Amino acid sequence: MExxxxxxxxxxxxxxxxxLILVVLWLIPTVGLFxxxxxxRDDISASPWWQAPFPAEQTFGTxxxxxxxxxxxxxxxxxxxxxxxDAQVGAKVxxxxxxxxxxxxxxxxxxxxxxxxxxxxxxxxxxxxxRTPEAPSAKGQRVYFAAAxxxxxxxxxxxxxxxxxxMAQAFINTFTVTIPSTVIPILIAAFAAYALAWMExxxxxxxxxxxxxxxxxxxxxxxxxxxRLHNDIGIGQSFVGIWLAHTGFGLPLAIYLLRNYMVGLxxxxxxxxxxxxxxxxxxxxxxxxxxxxxxxxxxxxxxFLWTWNDLLVAKVFLxxxxxxxxxxxxxADDLLGSRGGDWGILATAAFVSIAVPxxxxxxxQRYLVRGLLAGSVK
Amino acid sequence: MGPLMQGVLTILIGVFGCVGYFYFSNxxxxxxxxxxxxxxxxxxxxxxxxxxxxxxxxxxLFALCLYLVYPVVGSFWRSMYDRSxxxxxxxxxxxxxxxxxxxxxxxxxxxxxxxxxxAMATFxxxxxxxxxxxxxxxxxxxxxxxxxxxxxxxxxxxxxKFVYSNDPNIGMxxxxxxxxxxxxxxxxxxxxxxxxxFLMVILIWIQTGFAxxxxxxxxxxxxxxxxxxxxLDGANPFQIFFKIQVPQIMGTILVVWxxxxxxxxxxxxxxxxxxxxxxxxxxxxxxxxxxxxxDDGRATAVALxxxxxxxxxxxxxxxxxxxxxx
Numbered sequence: 001m002e003x004x005x006x007x008x009x010x011x012x013x014x015x016x017x018x019x020l021i022l023v024v025l026w027l028i029p030t031v032g033l034f035x036x037x038x039x040x041r042d043d044i045s046a047s048p049w050w051q052a053p054f055p056a057e058q059t060f061g062t063x064x065x066x067x068x069x070x071x072x073x074x075x076x077x078x079x080x081x082x083x084x085x086d087a088q089v090g091a092k093v094x095x096x097x098x099x100x101x102x103x104x105x106x107x108x109x110x111x112x113x114x115x116x117x118x119x120x121x122x123x124x125x126x127x128x129x130x131r132t133p134e135a136p137s138a139k140g141q142r143v144y145f146a147a148a149x150x151x152x153x154x155x156x157x158x159x160x161x162x163x164x165x166x167m168a169q170a171f172i173n174t175f176t177v178t179i180p181s182t183v184i185p186i187l188i189a190a191f192a193a194y195a196l197a198w199m200e201x202x203x204x205x206x207x208x209x210x211x212x213x214x215x216x217x218x219x220x221x222x223x224x225x226x227x228r229l230h231n232d233i234g235i236g237q238s239f240v241g242i243w244l245a246h247t248g249f250g251l252p253l254a255i256y257l258l259r260n261y262m263v264g265l266x267x268x269x270x271x272x273x274x275x276x277x278x279x280x281x282x283x284x285x286x287x288x289x290x291x292x293x294x295x296x297x298x299x300x301x302x303x304f305l306w307t308w309n310d311l312l313v314a315k316v317f318l319x320x321x322x323x324x325x326x327x328x329x330x331x332a333d334d335l336l337g338s339r340g341g342d343w344g345i346l347a348t349a350a351f352v353s354i355a356v357p358x359x360x361x362x363x364x365q366r367y368l369v370r371g372l373l374a375g376s377v378k
Numbered sequence: 379m380g381p382l383m384q385g386v387l388t389i390l391i392g393v394f395g396c397v398g399y400f401y402f403s404n405x406x407x408x409x410x411x412x413x414x415x416x417x418x419x420x421x422x423x424x425x426x427x428x429x430x431x432x433x434x435x436x437x438x439l440f441a442l443c444l445y446l447v448y449p450v451v452g453s454f455w456r457s458m459y460d461r462s463x464x465x466x467x468x469x470x471x472x473x474x475x476x477x478x479x480x481x482x483x484x485x486x487x488x489x490x491x492x493x494x495x496x497a498m499a500t501f502x503x504x505x506x507x508x509x510x511x512x513x514x515x516x517x518x519x520x521x522x523x524x525x526x527x528x529x530x531x532x533x534x535x536x537x538x539k540f541v542y543s544n545d546p547n548i549g550m551x552x553x554x555x556x557x558x559x560x561x562x563x564x565x566x567x568x569x570x571x572x573x574x575x576f577l578m579v580i581l582i583w584i585q586t587g588f589a590x591x592x593x594x595x596x597x598x599x600x601x602x603x604x605x606x607x608x609x610l611d612g613a614n615p616f617q618i619f620f621k622i623q624v625p626q627i628m629g630t631i632l633v634v635w636x637x638x639x640x641x642x643x644x645x646x647x648x649x650x651x652x653x654x655x656x657x658x659x660x661x662x663x664x665x666x667x668x669x670x671x672x673d674d675g676r677a678t679a680v681a682l683x684x685x686x687x688x689x690x691x692x693x694x695x696x697x698x699x700x701x702x703x704x
Contacts, residue, residue, distance in 0.1 A: 026523045029537045176385045184392035192438035201431040212699040220681040225452030248445025281404045309530030328532040350536040361528035
């Protein structure tokens with residue numbers, strides 16, 4: 001609108017900066033999860049994820065021992081402090097110490113007096129020199145040091161999550177729940193939507209209103225009576241049960257979306273086909289169904305995201321043993337409880353579970369947006 | 379047979395069953411019941427066409443009645459019975475609810491959620507939709523803000539655990555507090571009242587993208603002339619936004635608002651994953667899950683309460699739909 005009025009104000013810049021800040025705010029939590037999933041467990045508790053690209057300071061403990069060389073009345077022991085400690089060679093020693101109570105009291109490069117006489121010097125690159133009046137004991141001298149460890153990114157969390165945590169099974173279960181729950185309602189809904197859009201019969205308006213009403217019925221109402229019904233007819237808590245449940249719960253939206261789309265198809269084509277003697281079944285399968293592909297895709301994406309992300313229905317309609325857990329359940333009821341402190345595993349499990357929907361989202365965004373618009377704005 | 383094979387089989391049965399049902403039921407109707415032959419041809423075609431819609435609708439209607447209509451009645455009926463389901467107790471479950479302090483706090487918190495989440499999500503969505511509209515890279519910005527829509531509530535909760543953790547090396551909120559001079563980390567999820575707000579932020583984070591996408595389309599649908607006229611009359615951008623654009627998309631804003639309101643009344647995952655309803659963060663859906671499997675009588679009573687809360691929106695939606703059809 002600034003352009004129409006013929007001047008570009010400072011407002012444009014304010015707009016740009018505001019949007020940039022908002023986008024960054026919106027992304028930060030997800031980026032944090034993503035970065036954390038590639039960090040080692042120790043790194044995660046040593047430094048925040050936004051400092052992951054920078055070296056993190058960690059404290060190590062080790063003993064220095066070995067053959068000392070006699071040099072003018074003193075025994076001199078030299079070597080690298082990294083040997084025998086957990087620190088990698090790339091680390092940079094910042095400070096060191098010889099007592100547990102003050103592990104990092106001396107700056108790297110300076111010397112400290114040892115209890116039994118003599119001095120110890122630890123340099124920044126990890127080399128040390130110990131001068132003692134007598135030969136050092138075989139046990140060695142206790143040394144603590146703080147080192148800046150270069151950032152290390154690993155896929156170790158992913159290996160742990162996928163191979164040893166039952167997450168792979170949960171991943172397969174999620175797929176098993178999702179695909180039939182997405183495919184089955186589409187056809188059922190498409191036929192019904194066609195009838196509601198293009199066939200004349202008494203009670204049609206009433207049915208459409210009913211479906212609009214059912215769109216907002218809380219799922220919570222369905223849980224208890226339907227689980228009981230499933231138990232009575234022998235389905236019980238099973239995959240078949242959850243497929244049926246998701247099909248039933250997805251139908252109102254499917255019918256509503258598809259009907260709204262089908263009503264907008266050009267009348268001439270359908271009436272023309274009728275005049276030419278096509279039956280409703282033929283019109284539906286040969287003309288309406290292929291033309292409705294965008295709406296079918298919209299609903300498929302909705303239903304896929306919804307069933308993939310669902311926790312409530314999976315908790316109630318699937319068996320409660322860990323063999324049939326889907327990922328949301330695995331994370332919410334298992335990982336968060338028993339591994340509440342293992343942030344690496346948590347981040348990785350969460351990322352595994354959101355990777356597929358996010359991929360679907362970015363690939364099919366066009367259809368998702370179209371579906372949203374058809375569902376809410378008319 | 380593994381669940382995976384079972385799934386493939388179910389898809390095949392489902393798809394071919396559907397196609398087979400529709401094809402053969404149409405065939406039977408046209409060839410056997412009302413054949414278009416002999417003297418009755420005309421009348422039979424009409425009769426067949428009167429029955430056909432119901433053939434098309436039958437599977438969907440059956441599933442809808444079984445999975446959505448029957449449960450309303452079934453839940454109501456079940457809520458009149460006690461924990462075991464054998465003894466009829468009338469309204470006792472509802473009476474118990476009304477005196478349970480946890481239920482009262484759940485209702486209060488849910489009220490806060492309904493008040494704050496739809497308002498904030500719609501407001502932010504509207505502002506972002508308007509701001510990004512003029513930018514070259516607005517599409518990318520929108521896409522990134524829209525992304526949380528694809529993330530499960532459980533996944534989103536975990537993402538935000540990394541923001542709310544009381545360890546300043548993990549939780550960003552505490553890191554910021556300490557950066558600005560706080561001496562010790564707090565657990566944001568245990569701060570009374572505000573922990574509710576922190577949980578709401580997660581849902582606002584998810585739903586803003588939804589509001590933004592729909593409102594952005596609505597803003598684009600506004601006739602250009604109205605805006606041009608306002609500019610010629612010397613209106614500033616804020617006046618144009620609040621006095622010209624917003625009033626024209628009020629209907630859509632209302633739709634977005636109510637859609638998010640309905641969602642707020644149903645989402646239990648966030649509270650369940652983040653606090654388990656502790657520290658005074660209980661809301662109705664998570665309160666219900668606490669009693670699910672343990673006391674179905676009470677659980678269904680809570681579900682009915684949620685239904686009653688949804689009812690006004692449902693009626694409004696139906697009224698709107700009927701108006702559009704005319």
